[in-house]
Amino acid sequence: MDLTTSSVITLHINGEQHTLPVDHRTTLLDALRERLDLTGTKKGCDQGQCGACTVLVDGRRTVACLQLAVAAEGREITTIEGVAEGDRLHPVQQAFLELDGYQCGYCTPGQICSAIGMLAEHAAGWPSAVSGDVRPAAGPAPLTPAEIRERMSGNLCRCSAYTSIVQAVARAAEADASPDADVPTQTAEAAA
Numbered sequence: 001m002d003l004t005t006s007s008v009i010t011l012h013i014n015g016e017q018h019t020l021p022v023d024h025r026t027t028l029l030d031a032l033r034e035r036l037d038l039t040g041t042k043k044g045c046d047q048g049q050c051g052a053c054t055v056l057v058d059g060r061r062t063v064a065c066l067q068l069a070v071a072a073e074g075r076e077i078t079t080i081e082g083v084a085e086g087d088r089l090h091p092v093q094q095a096f097l098e099l100d101g102y103q104c105g106y107c108t109p110g111q112i113c114s115a116i117g118m119l120a121e122h123a124a125g126w127p128s129a130v131s132g133d134v135r136p137a138a139g140p141a142p143l144t145p146a147e148i149r150e151r152m153s154g155n156l157c158r159c160s161a162y163t164s165i166v167q168a169v170a171r172a173a174e175a176d177a178s179p180d181a182d183v184p185t186q187t188a189e190a191a192a
Contacts, residue, residue, distance in 0.1 A: 009073040014082025022069045029053045029064035040080035040109045051155030054110035055079050061117035080109035091175040092116050101168035103159030111155050115169045118151045119176055143173050
């Protein structure tokens, strides 16, 4: 291994550590898919424009095709394979399933990871381009369909399931807001 162009790194992915040698130019997307066989994260445009490769890095949305693997060392990475809690689907996954927030399913992993990150951003009070009152004292903007569409605009769906995606994100936000709600859920195994 040429130490001037490659390194041995440890990535923390979905609660597990993975140590591997990588060329410094290897993207996080290629490390996930080609080196670690975590193929849920999809390669779409490979230019950061479609969002199919969206993962969470330290809880924030990241397009993995533009993130170098070496720059992700020491950070907590969550892929679609790690968003469920055991056999229980994440509320965003459950909402996508119930409301048919997918068609071909190719963009769905990135859409779901992006929605999880977006809901956290919204809960933290981050405004979007369509937020009416952006003062911190105003709190989070209402999560209207326009607000959801703007916040999810970095994720493309070639099948145009956008209406269902917006509905699914809204339902997941409601489930997040009331964690004690008695919402029927499907297990990850049953959804497969």
